[in-house]
Amino acid sequence: xxxxxxxxxxxxxxxxxxxxxxxxxxxxxxxxxxxxxxxxxxxxxxxxxxxxxxxxxxxxxxxxxxxxxxxxxxxxxxxxxxxxxxxxxxxxxxxxxxxxxxxxxxxxxxxxxxxxxxxxxxxxxxxxxxxxxxxxxxxxxxxxxxxxxxxxxxxxxxxxxxxxxxxxxxxxxxxxxxxxxxxxxxxxxxxxxxxxxxxxxxxxxxxxxxxxxxxxxxxxxxxxxxxxxxxxxxxxxxxxxxxxxxxxxxxxxxxxxxxxxxxxxxxxxxxxxxxxxxxxxxxxxxxxxxxxxxxxxxxxxxxxxxxxxxxxxxxxxxxxxxxxxxxxxxxxxxxxxxxxxxxxx
Amino acid sequence: xxxxxxxxxxxxxxxxxxxxxxxxxxxxxxxxxxxxxxxxxxxxxxxxxxxxxxxxxxxxxxxxxxxxxxxxxxxxxxxxxxxxxxxxxxxxxxxxxxxxxxxxxxxxxxxxxxxxxxxxxxxxxxxxxxxxxxxxxxxxxxxxxxxxxxxxxxxxxxxxxxxxxxxxxxxxxxxxxxxxxxxxxxxxxxxxxxxxxxxxxxxxxxxxxxxxxxxxxxxxxxxxxxxxxxxxxxxxxxxxxxxxxxxxxxxxxxxxxxxxxxxxxxxxxxxxxxxxxxxxxxxxxxxxxxxxxxxxxxxxxxxxxxxxxxxxxxxxxxxxxxxxxxxxxxxxxxxxxxxxxxxxx
DNA sequence: ATTAGCACTCACTTGCGTTGAGTGCTAACG
DNA sequence: CGTTAGCACTCAACGCAAGTGAGTGCTAAT
Numbered sequence: 044x045x046x047x048x049x050x051x052x053x054x055x056x057x058x059x060x061x062x063x064x065x066x067x068x069x070x071x072x073x074x075x076x077x078x079x080x081x082x083x084x085x086x087x088x089x090x091x092x093x094x095x096x097x098x099x100x101x102x103x104x105x106x107x108x109x110x111x112x113x114x115x116x117x118x119x120x121x122x123x124x125x126x127x128x129x130x131x132x133x134x135x136x137x138x139x140x141x142x143x144x145x146x147x148x149x150x151x152x153x154x155x156x157x158x159x160x161x162x163x164x165x166x167x168x169x170x171x172x173x174x175x176x177x178x179x180x181x182x183x184x185x186x187x188x189x190x191x192x193x194x195x196x197x198x199x200x201x202x203x204x205x206x207x208x209x210x211x212x213x214x215x216x217x218x219x220x221x222x223x224x225x226x227x228x229x230x231x232x233x234x235x236x237x238x239x240x241x242x243x244x245x246x247x248x249x250x251x252x253x254x255x256x257x258x259x260x261x262x263x264x265x266x267x268x269x270x271x272x273x274x275x276x277x278x279x280x281x282x283x284x285x286x287x288x289x290x291x292x293x294x295x296x297x298x299x300x301x302x303x304x305x306x307x308x309x310x311x312x313x314x315x316x317x318x319x320x321x322x323x324x325x326x327x328x329x330x331x332x333x334x335x336x337x338x339x340x341x342x343x344x345x346x347x348x349x350x351x352x353x354x355x356x357x358x359x360x361x362x363x364x365x366x367x368x369x370x371x372x373x374x375x376x377x378x379x380x381x382x383x384x385x386x387x388x
Numbered sequence: 389x390x391x392x393x394x395x396x397x398x399x400x401x402x403x404x405x406x407x408x409x410x411x412x413x414x415x416x417x418x419x420x421x422x423x424x425x426x427x428x429x430x431x432x433x434x435x436x437x438x439x440x441x442x443x444x445x446x447x448x449x450x451x452x453x454x455x456x457x458x459x460x461x462x463x464x465x466x467x468x469x470x471x472x473x474x475x476x477x478x479x480x481x482x483x484x485x486x487x488x489x490x491x492x493x494x495x496x497x498x499x500x501x502x503x504x505x506x507x508x509x510x511x512x513x514x515x516x517x518x519x520x521x522x523x524x525x526x527x528x529x530x531x532x533x534x535x536x537x538x539x540x541x542x543x544x545x546x547x548x549x550x551x552x553x554x555x556x557x558x559x560x561x562x563x564x565x566x567x568x569x570x571x572x573x574x575x576x577x578x579x580x581x582x583x584x585x586x587x588x589x590x591x592x593x594x595x596x597x598x599x600x601x602x603x604x605x606x607x608x609x610x611x612x613x614x615x616x617x618x619x620x621x622x623x624x625x626x627x628x629x630x631x632x633x634x635x636x637x638x639x640x641x642x643x644x645x646x647x648x649x650x651x652x653x654x655x656x657x658x659x660x661x662x663x664x665x666x667x668x669x670x671x672x673x674x675x676x677x678x679x680x681x682x683x684x685x686x687x688x689x690x691x692x693x694x695x696x697x698x699x700x701x702x703x704x705x706x707x708x709x710x711x712x713x714x715x716x717x718x719x720x721x722x723x724x725x726x727x728x729x730x731x732x733x
Numbered sequence: 734a735t736t737a738g739c740a741c742t743c744a745c746t747t748g749c750g751t752t753g754a755g756t757g758c759t760a761a762c763g
Numbered sequence: 764c765g766t767t768a769g770c771a772c773t774c775a776a777c778g779c780a781a782g783t784g785a786g787t788g789c790t791a792a793t
Contacts, residue, residue: 147553198539202533204541208492286646294631298631301646302628305627305628
């Protein structure tokens with residue numbers, strides 16, 4: 044399994060993976076000796092390739108074609124052979140430029156970040172905004188919509204805005220709501236939503252007697268408002284980039300991918316898994332548990348401001364993805380977004 | 389041009405259009421006589437078809453194939469031949485069911501409506517939320533994000549929430565902002581955003597002297613906040629439905645469509661045009677000015693609550709679209725959304 | 734005016750030989 | 764003994780020709 048590859052085998056594997064990433068065509072022995080200046084004859088390379096096939100790093104579409112990397116081959120390449128280059132200055136600049144987000148709200152920024160990811164990587168970009176649960180409470184507002192229907196607006200420390208409609212059972216007047224709003228906004232800021240919920244539970248349980256009517260109502264109302272976690276919004280950019288890939292020309296695979304990219308829920312599931320881990324994570328082909336994105340690789344990184352709102356962004360593309368370019372892009376973008384979150388707050 | 393077609397020609401044109409909508413294959417003379425019980429021989433039908441070709445209602449992919457409708461053919465069909473059936477009970481119910489939007493905010497509802505449109509029509513659904521300009525002001529909130537950066541949140545009468553970040557030049561404290569918020573929320577509700585802006589202009593110009601410092605700041609701040617119109621958000625649902633259509637199997641056309649559906653701006657342009665007109669509008673093929681959706685038809689209808697927030701929704705699909713089904717779906721959905729808007733407010 | 738009959742068109746399919754990139758094996762080489 | 768030249772073999776891809784059939788368009792008969 045973890046078979047020790049000698050240097051020559053490594054070089055050849057690397058060459059094959061890189062050639063295949065470029066051309067998307069099976070790589071032959073002659074092609075390698077031509078393009079890379081190994082001092083080896085095609086025959087020798089063939090021998091090595093045969094070994095690599097035996098070990099499971101390469102596969103052949105049919106006997107008389109070149110070889111293509113297996114998922115395992117890519118994995119070895121990414122883990123052992125790839126040296127991640129620094130992101131070229133030009134990209135850096137063009138991203139910082141693209142990230143002039145003045146006057147934009149959080150949703151727009153997230154979408155814009157997705158566009159940047161997609162535009163520069165030339166694959167499909169994904170951004171999952173921080174789940175509300177993980178953010179720090181800044182402000183809550185209640186607006187009376189109609190008899191018994193309330194609009195609740197949360198604002199997080201980082202400027203994230205989310206709203207939902209609740210029906211608390213009692214019909215508050217706008218004036219009552221303003222008092223409640225006021226009371227809450229003076230007591231709750233600085234805690235995470237999770238902490239806020241705990242605090243509410245405690246106050247309602249233990250200190251019920253000490254609270255006046257307004258205060259009790261305030262806590263009950265905000266408890267209702269925070270009851271379900273609002274799922275982090277997912278932004279997808281450059282879906283059509285997926286269709287540009289030669290591996291997804293077949294109608295079937297095309298549909299499968301597009302359906303997945305349409306389903307926010309599936310994307311949340313995908314991105315959620317890398318939420319907690321730090322740094323860039325790479326899921327290659329079948330490795331990425333979710334079978335729905337068969338033939339795809341996913342490169343993700345969580346981002347967070349100093350104040351702890353945690354989201355995830357990433358790039359999704361064919362397994363035959365330009366890892367050496369995309370990895371630094373994702374890495375840099377995550378840190379860029381982190382800085383934006385801090386600036387906003 | 390407006391050549392008077394006799395009844396037989398009309399029947400045959402109708403039959404061809406409907407068969408073609410079903411099968412997506414050129415319709416031959418024999419096929420017609422078989423499927424529809426005209427008492428006519430294929431030869432006679434052929435003569436009529438030849439006439440219809442001359443008049444521009446039909447075209448032939450090549451000499452020895454059946455005939456397919458031209459855009460003009462579809463248009464005649466939609467305008468003169470099609471009788472719009474009522475939406476079947478089952479669809480009606482399944483939509484009303486799908487529209488249990490309790491506890492959902494406006495964005496979720498809009499997205500859900502898109503899904504409904506797409507799911508029931510089996511084409512791609514589009515929803516453009518009301519432009520903020522056209523909505524009635526209900527509430528404004530200012531939240532201080534950081535030195536000089538303010539988050540402004542608008543709520544419209546119908547429960548629509550939008551936010552943006554502004555940098556007013558002065559650094560207001562949260563307490564000052566609350567006073568301003570308070571002042572504005574007591575003076576502005578009930579007007580449209582456009583009216584609000586006019587009012588602000590007037591107050592600032594004519595009654596400058598009479599205003600105290602707070603009031604002046606309030607007006608200046610909200611003027612800044614309302615400076616640009618926030619474009620109505622566009623929701624797209626069921627893009628992959630487009631790829632199911634046989635006319636978009638070619639890689640090129642696929643990409644073109646997907647790119648268009650990705651570009652919110654292009655969609656806004658498309659939907660904007662039918663914003664003002666009342667009732668269902670139908671854009672067939674090239675007729676829909678925008679060349680980017682070559683080969684597509686668009687069926688739209690504006691929706692509005694009694695309180696005037698106007699948005700547009702619609703279905704986009706191949707020119708060979710099942711008009712008789714989609715038209716009532718779009719019509720019904722628009723009225724459904726209208727009712728939802730009223731309920732919300 | 735309608736229809737049967739018939740020659741003609743033309744995309745599409747099927748089968749078949751050709752091509753060429755590339756392998757895998759063997760035997761020779763340094 | 765690792766490396767290499769040589770060579771037979773494999774197999775997708777391409778091109779071509781013949782065959783197929785749905786469908787037209789014209790003409791002459793009803």
